[in-house]
Amino acid sequence: MSSRPPRDLWAPISVWGHVWRGLLAAVTGTLLFLVSNDPQFSRPLASWVPFVDLVVGVLSLVLLPLHRRSPLLVPVLLQAMTAVSTSSGGSASVALVSVATRRRWPRIALAGVVAMLASLAVSRIYPEIDPMPTALNVATMVLVLAAQIAWGLYLGARRDLFATWQWRAETAEREQVQRISSAREAERTRIAREMHDVLAHRISLVSMHAGALAYRDDLSREQIRKEATIIQGTSMQALTELRQILGVLRSTPVGEPQDAVEAPQPTFTDADDLVLRALRAGASGFLLKDTPPPQIVQAIHRVRAGEPTLSPSVTQRLIHAVSTRTSDTRQRRASTLVAGLTDRERQIALAIGEGRTNAGIAASLYLSVATVKSHVTHLLTKLEADNRVQIAIRMHDAGLL
Template identity: 45%
Template structure:
C-alpha cells in the first residue's frame, strides 16, 4: 500500500493543533538561544524570523513534496532557530511514509545541519559539545520514531477500512443473490399456478368432445383446437419464464402450490419431525387470496426452519390470526438458544432476506425482534386480497 493511500485528510482542527505545536517548539528554541543574537545586529533576528516563516509556509506542501520540504527545513536550521517547529513537523511527516531510502539521508542531514547551527548560533554556550550533540541525535530519533509509529497506525487503520468495505461489498453481493434467487422462486410459483389452472382448462376442453348439442365433428374440432392452444400456452409460458432462471430444468413445473390445508399440514409435519409447536389458527384462509396463502405458507416455512436450525430443543409458538386492515397476521416465536450456535451450521440470514423480498412484493410488512427475555419473534402481516 502506498503512503498516499492511507494519509488521512486534515481538518481545520488538525491544522490548528499542528500549528500551535510548531509555534511552541519554535518559541522554546528561540527563547533558549535568542540571547546569542543580541550581540549581533537586529537584522539577524529579523532574518531568523523570515527564514522561520518561510519554513512554516513550506510545510503546507510536506505531503506532496516531503523530501524537498524536509531538506529545506534542515538547511534552514543552520541559520534559524525559529524554524525548529517547522523542521520537526517536516521530519515527522516524512517518517510517516516509512521509506528508509528517504529517511536515512534526512537523518544525516538533520544531524549535520543541527550541529552546524548549534556552533553558529550557540557557540558561546557553556554546555559541553558532546552533551548538545547527544541531545540533537536523541531529538531526531524521537521525531523519526514518532512519525513511523503514526504511519504504521494509519496504514493499519486503512487496512481495516479496506477489509470492512470488502466485507460489506461481499454482504451486498450475497443479499443481491438472495433476492435474485427468491425472485426466481416466485417466478417458478407463478408458472406452476398457471400451469395447474391451464391444465384444468385443458381437461375440461377435452370434455367438450362429448357434448351432445353440437354435431360430433364440430365438438371434436373445437375440443381439439382448445386443447392444442392450451398445451401451446403451457409450452410458451414455460419457455418465457425459463429465461428468467439460471439452472437447467428450472422451467419444469413443480407440484401444485400450497393452500390453506397445507399450512396446517406444514405445522403437523414439523411436529411429527420432533419439534414442540404450539399452533393456533383463528383466521379463515378459505376467504384469503391464493397468492397470500402461498406467501403465508413460505413465511411460516422459513420461521419453522429458523427455529429448527437455531433452537432445535426450544418450544415454538405459531399463531395465525386476522390482522388489521383486512389482513392476516403470522407470529412465530421461540426462545433464543443458550450459548453459541454449533459451528457446523452454515451461515444464516439469507432466508430472512428472501422472506422480506417476498413479503414486500406481496404488499405486506414483516419484522424480527429479539426481546429482553430471550425470545426471537417473527411477525408478518399480509393483505388478505392481492
C-alpha cells in the first residue's frame, strides 16, 4: 500500500463553481476596465481601444472554464490577453490562482512572468495622466502577482491537507476491517480445531460400534437394536457438529454482516419456502432426518396408498408458514376454487386439512370409506390439486384452516 496519497484528489468543479468564478472574473474585469478608461486616471484613447478591450475580455471569460482541462495553456494565454485588455484581468487572476493551487513551480513561474510582461505592456496602451515611478510601478505589479500566487498556494495546501486526512481515514478504516477479518479467521480456525477433535471422537464411536456389530454374530435382537440406536445417535451428533464446523469455517465477506454467511446445508428451520414449493409441486410428504426407521417405513406405505405423510413438527410449521406467508393472489385463487365446493366436500376438505385419514373422515361424518374416496377424487379435480397435501394447502390459503 502506498504511503502517500495520490495527487489531484480534488473534485471536479461543479456548475456553481464555474458560475461564481465567472462572476468574480467579470466583476473584477469590469472594474479594471472602468478605471483604465476613466479620464481622471488615463489619457484620451483611440476609439477602437475600448472595443478591442471588451472583445478580448469576453473571450477570456469564455476560456476561463477550460483552465482545469488545460492547466498550463489556458492560464498562460489569459495572462497574455491582459497585455491588450484590462477587462480580461479578472479571468487572468482567477487562472493564476488556479495554477498556484497545484503548487507546480515551473508552471507558476511561467504564468507569473507572462503576467508581469503583460502588465508592463498594458501600461503602454493605457498611459496614466500622473504615472508612478517605474520602480514603484513594477514593485506594485510584483506585489499583486505575489498576493495572487500566495493565495493559490494556501488554497492548494488546504486542499491537499483535507485530501490527506480523507485518505488516511479511509486507509485506517480498511486496515481496521482487515484486522477484524484476520482475527475472525484466526478464531474460526481455533474453534474448528477444537470441534474437529470432538467430531473425530464421535466418528470413532460409530466405527467401534459398527465394527462390533460386524464382528459379533452371537448378539441378541435387543443387543443389536441397542447398538444400532447408539450408532444412530452418535451419527446424528457427529452430523450436527460437522455442520457447526462447516459454518464456522465459512468466511464472512469483509464489510458484510455475520448473517451474510450462507449455511452449509438448509434445515427445516430455515427451509419453509423450500418445503412449501415442494408440496405445491406435488410432493406427498416431508419427514425430518431424525425420524425413527419404523415411522419411515410406515410413511412409505402410506404414501404408496395415496395418503400424505408429514412429521408433526413439520405440520405445525407448515400451517404457520402458510397462514403468515400466503399472498393475496393465492388467497383469491383458493377462495374462488373453494367457493365451488358443496357443503359435504367442504367438510371433507377441512378434515383432510386436519390430517385425518379416509377411515377417520368416514367415521366422523357417518359415511362409507368408498364415498369419502369419491369425494376426495372430486376435491382433487375442483381444487386443481395433485394430492391431499395440496387440498390442505388450498383450505389454508382460503383462510378456512
